Amino acid sequence: MRKIRVTVFCEHNQDKYEPVKSVYPDGMHTAIAEAFEDSEFEVTIATQDMPLHGLSDEVLNNTDVLFWWSHIDNNLLDDGVANAVCKRVVQDGMGFVALHSATFSKPWQRLLGIEFEAGEWGRFRTMPKGEKERLWVIAPGHPICQGITDCIEIPKDEMYGEPMIIPDPDKLLFIAWWEGGDVCRSGVLYDRGRGKVFGFTPGHETFPIYYQEEIRKVLRNAARFMAPDPQMIIQSGEGHLSGDPRENLTHCM
């Protein structure tokens, strides 16, 4: 059976220095990629310091689902690369997963149709100590929630809170509860053209969240659910090139 081709993109900046380095000594991408250490997946790593940020057309054309973690260098991302990612999602059906502060990344905000300053977008609260979070399952039995019983408890994370200014998700999968008194929609799924996009908020760089088995299970479930259906791409391609009523009839006979 064909493997699911996962690419993990990481800004790979803060994780070169303390305090993040001691949490993710080999980079955050390594911990995220470990979630896919299974014969079912084939993983490629891309970091912002590589040429084209590691996201050449060849890499994108061979990616089924792109997982994206970024933060302080969001604005330095090349516009051409951001647009190539969006185009690959919308036109070819690649899946895109925005992790934590990738909610401020160019590809995610362009795919959602919103562009914000952090301060404009919602409520957040960073305390060096972090605070306890619970991700409650809102859609039991959705493929992305498979094997998660009711909720995932995360000992410490950075708080993201409502009201958040995002489009209403096509499907809301997780809501986060925060020790400090806030909530947020933390697992939001959208269709974008031929592709699916998923925002998953947990994962502040100073906490070992991507080592947590339940979080890794959600990432694997997302890869399985969001990998494009090859049949779809061919069929849409066909359909969408036909502007001629006679050919149009051909499609329907």
Place this chain on the structure above:
Amino acid sequence: MRKIRVTVFCEHNQDKYEPVKSVYPDGMHTAIAEAFEDSEFEVTIATQDMPLHGLSDEVLNNTDVLFWWSHIDNNLLDDGVANAVCKRVVQDGMGFVALHSATFSKPWQRLLGIEFEAGEWGRFRTMPKGEKERLWVIAPGHPICQGITDCIEIPKDEMYGEPMIIPDPDKLLFIAWWEGGDVCRSGVLYDRGRGKVFGFTPGHETFPIYYQEEIRKVLRNAARFMAPDPQMIIQSGEGHLSGDPRENLTHCM
């Protein structure tokens, strides 16, 4: 200008006895009805102990929005009355608001297309002391949220928690945060036929929640937003009686 005709239905059972009586000495319906003491509204009271539960066709035909609080007598509600309420919503556009444990009432569950035992439906937790709740606004600027800044804090309420088995709302307006570690979708809006239905979870009988000004503001906002548009009813009636292609053409010329 025509007044908005609000009917407040209340089970009116527990509030006849302690400990509820001392919180709502004149019945919960009285406290809920006080939210509408404004020249903009016209209020009718209905209680389950009245003939036809106070919901004769004449009352329903003169109701724009029906607010419903019920609990331990949900199963004793007459099926004919429950169905008359649903029919009035779906076919005539009356608004229906399910308050707190009315989530287990016959009209609400029939309008949503789900019927459950309490234990089947979601997680709940009653402690005599109750626990702190915060209703976060998810849709700033939606008419029902107007005038609410970010969240409403409720000192004590009964916890309702996810995963809740309800249809995905057409619009999610509020999410509740609970001191005890849970969350729930606490303001859920749906279209049902020609009518709108809204579930609003706060309001356990042992706490003075319906005296809280922000809660009353949400109830007034809901009445304004959910009152049917007379034009809609006429136009749909017309349209929907025409099964004949010639008449059908008449509609479109």
Place this chain on the structure above:
Amino acid sequence: MRKIRVTVFCEHNQDKYEPVKSVYPDGMHTAIAEAFEDSEFEVTIATQDMPLHGLSDEVLNNTDVLFWWSHIDNNLLDDGVANAVCKRVVQDGMGFVALHSATFSKPWQRLLGIEFEAGEWGRFRTMPKGEKERLWVIAPGHPICQGITDCIEIPKDEMYGEPMIIPDPDKLLFIAWWEGGDVCRSGVLYDRGRGKVFGFTPGHETFPIYYQEEIRKVLRNAARFMAPDPQMIIQSGEGHLSGDPRENLTHCM
């Protein structure tokens, strides 16, 4: 691999007489069941004239997806059976597919939260000759649309037209175009509790629509997509019985 257990319910009244008999000599259920003649499926037949309409608890408990065709006897369906079907969908995750005039059946209307007379619900037009219909794919690549290129052309069917009074679907899959000048949402998907429900409008009894290969492909796709995930059922069952905060913590540790 476990087979997908499909049950085909048919009113089996008009198909006993002309003009339907000559189109479906062995009953409509036989033609619908033939769509599942594949080692992947296991098919049970139920007709309204059987005891309990052929839908005993034992049959329902061994059904993954129930396909339902009914028309003139919709009102004669036993209420207890209708409610048992709804309960099995909402609480156990059985899939339910309403075919053509099953849009007026008790289970479908109760699952949607609307109850209507035909004349109330939308526009329709029956002409002995029928009219040409095209089902356009709105969600290319959705599992239920797999293998359908752009649209399915049906030489003759009974027209169902908008405005139709149904809840907004969680996902709109097909829109029908009608020779006579109408359109309708003809493939509508909803989540209901733990189950999925799908309305698929083509299939008037006087036309050989259920012999058409593309229609059968949609039925097979629906069975595959809507069969419940056993994992979901167990997990929700667990989660939903826990009203106790300590047990609640157990779920999250």
Place this chain on the structure above:
Amino acid sequence: MRKIRVTVFCEHNQDKYEPVKSVYPDGMHTAIAEAFEDSEFEVTIATQDMPLHGLSDEVLNNTDVLFWWSHIDNNLLDDGVANAVCKRVVQDGMGFVALHSATFSKPWQRLLGIEFEAGEWGRFRTMPKGEKERLWVIAPGHPICQGITDCIEIPKDEMYGEPMIIPDPDKLLFIAWWEGGDVCRSGVLYDRGRGKVFGFTPGHETFPIYYQEEIRKVLRNAARFMAPDPQMIIQSGEGHLSGDPRENLTHCM
């Protein structure tokens, strides 16, 4: 009462020449603006040949709803202006209405999160003669459909057909039926940040569609429904600047 401030943007290129000139001798924007000749509205005109395309910050800051018609010069639109329009919608709540081929305009595609070549996006068919179209109302009684009975018939328009690659609308208001055998979602409504956006497909430049009274009624309804609620803007602004838990508490006491 404060007037609704409408700005009508028009590419104003093809309408300078035949065959469009004789249909819209004063430019398409003039015909569109005439829809708002009512004391309820205040109209500003912007055309692509003006400095900043007529859309300076001062104009945008004084616009409640921006109506947009564009076609062959979509790609020549200044990126800064396109982004200023999107920012004003998402952050300040300005309404945006994409008319006909504005479905390929930069602001619309950026607000939806999709960017396409025409040929990639869906099926279309231009015949000098055009073809008959019917816009069926899918949401009777939605404010944007007010006063439209079942459908609007347009004698000739350019066909836009499904499958169209757009995000599922938050609310589907109109579906178009086409003489040539196609359908399309022709009235699609989305929330984007603090603003609403609406796509309305009719309006090919060679046909006098913007003189049709029912079309003008839809445009007026859209302006009324989509004008931002000043209260929302203030309240969100407040809420979204508070990242501090103590201030956060202030909001909730």
